[in-house]
Amino acid sequence: MSLQDYYSTRSDLISQDRARRRDNIRLASLTEAEKRADKVVRDIRAAEETSVWNSDHESIKNIFPGMEFLTGSPILSTSKEAIDATRLFKVMTKMPKGALLHAHLDATADKKFLWELALRHPILHVRATTPGPVSAANISSALPEFMPISEPQLSGALSLTDAGYSADKWIPLSQAREAFDPALGGPAGFDKWVLDSMVINPAEAYGTHNTVTKIWQKFVTTFRASTGLFLYRPIYNDYVRQFFLESIADGISYMEPRINFYTKFMFDASGEQNVPHREWLRDFDRIVKEIKEELKNEGREDEFFGAKIIYTTVRIITPEELQWYTEDCIALKQEFPHLIAGFDVVGDENVCRPLTDYIAPLLAFNARVAELGLDLPLLLHAGETLTDGGKADTNLYDALLLGTKRIGHGFSIVKHPKLMDMCREQGIALEVCPISNEILRLTSSMPMHPLPIMLNNGIPVALSSDDPAVFGSMGLSYDFFQVIVSSEVTGLITLGQMARDSLEFSTLPTSEKEEAIASWERRWHRFVEEVASLDPSA
Amino acid sequence: MSLQDYYSTRSDLISQDRARRRDNIRLASLTEAEKRADKVVRDIRAAEETSVWNSDHESIKNIFPGMEFLTGSPILSTSKEAIDATRLFKVMTKMPKGALLHAHLDATADKKFLWELALRHPILHVRATTPGPVSAANISSALPEFMPISEPQLSGALSLTDAGYSADKWIPLSQAREAFDPALGGPAGFDKWVLDSMVINPAEAYGTHNTVTKIWQKFVTTFRASTGLFLYRPIYNDYVRQFFLESIADGISYMEPRINFYTKFMFDASGEQNVPHREWLRDFDRIVKEIKEELKNEGREDEFFGAKIIYTTVRIITPEELQWYTEDCIALKQEFPHLIAGFDVVGDENVCRPLTDYIAPLLAFNARVAELGLDLPLLLHAGETLTDGGKADTNLYDALLLGTKRIGHGFSIVKHPKLMDMCREQGIALEVCPISNEILRLTSSMPMHPLPIMLNNGIPVALSSDDPAVFGSMGLSYDFFQVIVSSEVTGLITLGQMARDSLEFSTLPTSEKEEAIASWERRWHRFVEEVASLDPSA
Structure with missing residues (x-):
């Protein structure tokens, strides 16, 4: 074999190996600006690999790209002198992110904002x-x-x-x-x-609680403080508004947050626990409309397409109790068809009830939804685990058999060739939460994260933040940063594909989805022009 | 859908998902003893998950099955009181392991043995x-x-x-x-x-050197002390003999160690550096024969089928220098056809030269081997990395295109669907080294290791020890232990399949291979009978 033949065969093999990647179509028809922007970003990344990530700092050992977020984040670093903000991160903050498809609403807005709110209410x-x-x-x-x-x-x-x-x-x-x-x-x-x-600190994540089991025990405690505040209606209203504003500022134009409806009534302004779920939705709806109106008045309507709610309850309830929640969800969907995106049951999959405990009520839910002609899919968490064949891992079989439209996390799906085929062929997206996965100890750092496996198998991926208020990773820029800094294959175009896919695999109705994507493409091309004009060596 | 239909579909889906696993044939025709032994082992593992791995100990935090070997090993624990030897490990020590296909000879025998040897030679x-x-x-x-x-x-x-x-x-x-x-x-x-x-200690692996780059810098230093001893012919002879005896005692019946032939002459007994490579082989050959003879005299001929050498040099040399080594290897193969198993080039793939630097000489090697009609395959290291698309990751493309018969490590192959297909379809085995991967920081612990992905994709796997003298993981029992303790899917039968595959994918000629496998099967069934008779609750 001649060297020329060898390299021709090699090039073919790499193409075949990457043939399933969803960024291929985009890569095959790049604009000149996109080519230039991709190169600029790769050059900045390469330069910073040496200038930022190659030497240890006083208070932070073992520096590397994609390192532990709580000690290694360019911004949140415990040692201010340790790592200055990187240029790569600044590029990420400007990128239009598309949709946020996996975030628990009560852990999305900055904790300091929440606390300042709380201090204004003498009733608390x-x-x-x-x-x-x-x-x-x-x-x-x-x-x-x-x-x-x-x-x-x-x-x-x-x-x-x-x-x-x-x-x-x-x-x-x-x-x-x-x-x-x-x-x-x-x-x-x-x-x-x-x-x-209300947060996980590095000593816990990387020291005392450095296992999935222990960090989850810590994680759930962070909600004990915030829940009592979040469920007070005046705070809830301001919090929801803040979540939208922070997300929009970070380039997110549409959101499908999960709201935990386990508690049946919120506290009203006077301290009575009497606010039913439908009022939570009416508040949410009003705030969405107000912000859309405000942005429209500022000529910024491209920046926000609205939001829907994923109805969730918790995997500690009995199958009988689940039925109350599915009926509640259906009733709310009937009253607010544009507001309810889907249904989910949440909690640490390794310790909570497996989906197999809920097969009957979830099949009944699906049947009832079909009977009523509702667009109300399951959007189930599954596979958020390190186990191989444990109940959290096998939840993936049930999520798919129950017809989930997307999978929350799906971290362990990379062990399952048949399930990856199903996701690719049926267009079932994964809501992948890089920083959450790392802090909750599913992966030690980004280079060990299975995201490249998901991408190379052609599964649609929407990068998500999960519980940014607990992780200190507000918005989506940090998650995008951790992804691009830790892979040589992934460039700006791959991130663009994931951002576009977050809209593509949202629950928006077709016409709205097309509009949202067209708007995203406009913002993307403006962003790309801006990046293309940067001097990587500056 | 009825619940009955659901569970029938679910069962089918799990079967499809696992359809490629190589342990399926074995699982489909289990003997009664195998069924019982598999259950006994699962019961012991489940009991010890609570009794051993569920509570922290004085000096070891964050205990879990498959945890970091240097702090968590049942035997090597730095705190003797912390973890008693587990019953699961004792079962592993008795298992017939088949072949050891990936170990660097100069890091295989106990360091204390080596040191006692050294002290006997006043010339040193x-x-x-x-x-x-x-x-x-x-x-x-x-x-x-x-x-x-x-x-x-x-x-x-x-x-x-x-x-x-x-x-x-x-x-x-x-x-x-x-x-x-x-x-x-x-x-x-x-x-x-x-x-x-001569070893890596836990403070280094999990503290000061807790990145792939840093731990490799430490790792290579462990050879500076041992190399000077190993390359002294009297010590080399005793060391090789000890390697065989330790391996045989651990249930390994055939070995293909890699020998580093970078140094062209060993020191003879009188301290002259004049012993050429062919003498290294003659010594090796004689020792194999002596041990076979000794075992035969004890009626233990089933325990040792011999050994071959994988010729290696180091990925720091120029392509021109490589040619000298390929010619040396071919000459040795011609002189000792039964002793040379194949050819490899070793070193930290993340910092050494990529295989693309050696395409021309390796293609020439293959052509010359074919011309001479030799059975002399490449057995290349590739993909021993966390990078996604870096040179160590893309070495996998070259290893396969160059026709490697097996892949050393192949850790990052799980990112490459096409390459996994090639391995499965063409019968290219991975030499997977669980403890090495963990200590060299490719994975934080066994639950994060990609082995389940390899198994579910039907790639043949031979579990290997790599450098047990440096890791303190003598034999293969520790590697088998780390694998079975950290997966609920993997049971005794899966380990049996991997042990059998280590012989199946060895370079033994067909008739010898059949004999070795038949012998392994006999030992396996004796082992299974013994395990089946254990009381899991005892």
Whole structure:
């Protein structure tokens, strides 16, 4: 064989190996600007591999592209001097991201924003999960819980830190904050305690809780503080609005957040727990419309196409209880057909009930949906696990057999050749959450993430943020960054394909989808022109 | 759809998903003893998941099945009280393993054995890689180097730790040992220094060197101490013999170790560097025959079918230099057709030359081999990397296009659907080294290892140990243990299939292969009977 023949055969083989990739069509008809922009980004990445990622820093060891997000993020780095913001990240922040298809609404807006909101509501009360007072000895494990209480309770203790405090006592928030033990930092220490309780920190993710099981135990605690705030209607309204504004600012033009409807009533402004699910939707709908109107007035209507809700409950309920939620979801879909995107059941798949516990009610749901002629697909979490053949892994079989329209995570699907074929052939997209997967210890860092396997098998992928408020990864720029920085195959065009696919595999009706994609293409080409004009060596 | 129909469809889907697995044929015709043994092993594993792997221990955090080998191994645990030897591991030690197809000979025998050997040879001299004397400040990074020197040199310094010592000075080993600074532990401190230099320790693998790049930098240093000993012919002879005996004791009945022929001459007994490659082979051949004879006399001929050598050199040489080695290999194959299994070029694929640098000489090698009618395949390392599209990843294309008979590691092949198809269809086995991959930081732990993807895609796999002397994972039992403990799909029968495949995809000629497999099957059935008789709850 001549060398020329060898390299011709080699080129063919690489093409065959990559033949299933969804970015091929785009790559085959690149504009000049796209070619140039792709090269600029590859050049910037290559330069930063040496200038940013090649030498260790004082407080951060083992630096590499795609490293652990909580210690390695260009922005969130615990050592400000360690890593400056990269140019590659700045490019990511400007990219039009398409749709956000996998995010749990109550963990999407910045925690500081949430906390500032909370402090404005005197009705809110706080208690601690410790049996007695919060102290230096227990503050790192103590959790705050919040509830709006209309009639102030005269609890014996003035502060969570007073000797007489016991866990069942609700204390007005402002009072608890002001009277927080000065030895624990006073009001500032109180704020820090609350804010720390809502996030995962690097010492936990990469040290004390460095297994999937342990980090999930930590992860669920971050919701104990935020849930009581989120379920207070005035905060919920501001929070939803903030989620949209933050997402839009990051280049996301459409969202399908999951809302946890496990709790049947939210607290109203006066502290009564009487707000039913339909009111949650009406608020959501109103806020979407307000923001669309505001953007339209600013000539920015291309930046936001609206949002729908994925109805979720939790995989701890009985099959009988699930039936209540499926009926609730169907009733809401009938009342708000444009607002409900689909149905899901969430929770740590490794410890919660497997989908096999819910086959009968979910088959019944599908049958009822068909009977009613509704567009109400299942959008199930499955395969968010490291197990090989464990219940979380085999959830993938059930999600697909139940006809899921997309798969939430689908992390372990790369072990399943037949299921990957089904996703490719039937157009079932994966909602892949890179940073979530890493912090929740499914992968140690991005180079170990199975995303390249999914892409090379031609499965549609929508990059998603999952719980950005808990991970400190607001928006989608961080997830896009972690993906592009850790693969030599993936370039700007691949990211563009994933962004476009996030709209393609959304639940938008056909005409709206076409419009949203056309709008995305316009923004994409403006973005590409901008990137193409950058000097990679600057 | 009825529940009955659902579960029938589900069962079909799982079968289709697993249809390519090579253990299917075996699973379809299990003996009663195999069924019982498989269940016994699953029951033991399930019991130990709770009793051994579910609670943290004093000195080891984050315990889980398949955890990091250097801290989690049942035997090697740094905390003796932490984890007792598991019953599952004891079963593994008794299993007939088939062939060892991927191990670098100079890192296969126990380091303590090697060191005891070295101390018996007064001709050996030692020097340190430090510029000046070895001291408390530099001992953790200082490396010992050894060389046989026939005419004792009168170096000015008595010890490596004397103030006047400089790095180029060779000192007689016994003298250096006796005079090692008492503040550094004297002779015992010297022994510890040498032994530590030949292995990777957990603080390095999981702390200071926790990236592929850094751990490889450490890894290559472990050979600086051992190479000088290994290349002394009397030690080489004893070392090869020890490798066979340790392997046979662990249930390995045939070996194809890689020998690094980069160095053109070994040192003879008198310290002259004049032993050519053909003498290395003659020694190897004689030792194989001696051990076969010894085992035959003990009625244990089933336990050892012999061994062949995979000729290797290093991917730092020029293409022109490679030609010398391919010609050397062909000449040796012609002289010892039963001893040479194939040809390979080794080294850290992420930093060494890519295979594309060697296309011309390797094509020429193949042409010459065909012309001469030799059975001398390429057995190339490829894809031992985390990169996606980097040179180590794309080495896979070249290894396959060059017609490699097996792939050394092939870790990143799971990203390449077409290449996995080729391996399955053309019967190209992967030499998969689980513990090596983990310690060299391609995977954080076994649950993240891509082995299940390889198995579900029907690629033949031979589990291998790579460099057990460096990893402290002597034999193959540890690798088999790490595989079975971390997957619910994999059971004893899957391990049996891999053991059998290691013989099936060896380079043994057909008739010998059939004999070796028949012998393995006999041992397997004895093993299975023994396991089947165990009480899992005992």
